[in-house]
Amino acid sequence: MIYSDIHIWGDSLARGIVYSEERGRYAISSERCASKLGEALHCKVENHSSMGATVLDGLRGLERFTPIPGALCAVEFGGNDCDLDWPNVAAHPEEAVRAKVSLEDYQAGLIQFVQTIRQGEMHPLLVTPLPLHAQRYYQWVTRGLDADAVLKALGDVNHIYRWQERYTIVMRNVARKLNCELLDVRDVFLARRDYETLMCVDGIHPNDRGHQVLTEAVLDFARSKSQLPDSPWAQEANNAPSTAIPNIACVH
Numbered sequence: 001m002i003y004s005d006i007h008i009w010g011d012s013l014a015r016g017i018v019y020s021e022e023r024g025r026y027a028i029s030s031e032r033c034a035s036k037l038g039e040a041l042h043c044k045v046e047n048h049s050s051m052g053a054t055v056l057d058g059l060r061g062l063e064r065f066t067p068i069p070g071a072l073c074a075v076e077f078g079g080n081d082c083d084l085d086w087p088n089v090a091a092h093p094e095e096a097v098r099a100k101v102s103l104e105d106y107q108a109g110l111i112q113f114v115q116t117i118r119q120g121e122m123h124p125l126l127v128t129p130l131p132l133h134a135q136r137y138y139q140w141v142t143r144g145l146d147a148d149a150v151l152k153a154l155g156d157v158n159h160i161y162r163w164q165e166r167y168t169i170v171m172r173n174v175a176r177k178l179n180c181e182l183l184d185v186r187d188v189f190l191a192r193r194d195y196e197t198l199m200c201v202d203g204i205h206p207n208d209r210g211h212q213v214l215t216e217a218v219l220d221f222a223r224s225k226s227q228l229p230d231s232p233w234a235q236e237a238n239n240a241p242s243t244a245i246p247n248i249a250c251v252h
């Protein structure tokens with residue numbers, strides 16, 4: 001189905017953030033999905049995402065949003081929800097680590113997001129967080145900290161990955177429980193042999209090539225869901241020569 005409006009709530013992934021090593025700071029990728037989506041789908045796309053946002057931040061923004069019946073609302077959170085207070089972890093390695101947003105609150109937030117979107121006669125789409133690169137992320141967040149103390153608190157570096165994975169599992173369970181559409185971009189990245197080359201030095205943000213892969217996955221998903229006879233994808237199929245090899249846009 002083609003939507004006239006698409007609204008996106010999420011964090012830096014949905015915002016299109018990359019870390020520029022050349023400039024030594026975060027920046028917006030020229031390949032970010034939200035910028036490409038409107039052109040490709042011929043619809044209005046409004047991005048409400050912000051760097052550092054959690055699902056609770058997103059809900060506060062959703063409260064101020066005037067529903068647009070029939071619009072598609074994509075919800076992408078988890079990367080910041082599962083994040084830790086790293087200076088505190090380094091200072092108190094004996095204490096249990098706690099995320100910014102607990103698994104229970106994260107689950108409740110996603111459920112509230114889906115229910116509120118549906119109450120506004122809109123269509124929810126949950127989007128999983130991308131898998132982080134544990135070693136890079138550990139090296140990134142321990143800059144200027146006692147890295148050994150952080151490692152003591154975690155047990156092992158890959159605990160960071162497993163910790164984040166639990167939030168993705170929660171999102172998948174919410175999608176299943178509420179019969180909500182799910183776009184599993186995490187699986188798209190994990191399926192690639194060149195996954196490491198798609199991530200920035202900080203281990204958590206995709207680089208420009210990573211954003212290209214993300215955009216391709218989103219567009220493939222949108223095209224596969226397109227069912228209207230007058231959609232751009234149907235027109236492409238109708239206008240293609242009979243000898244053309246059909247792309248995913250023509251497969252329903």
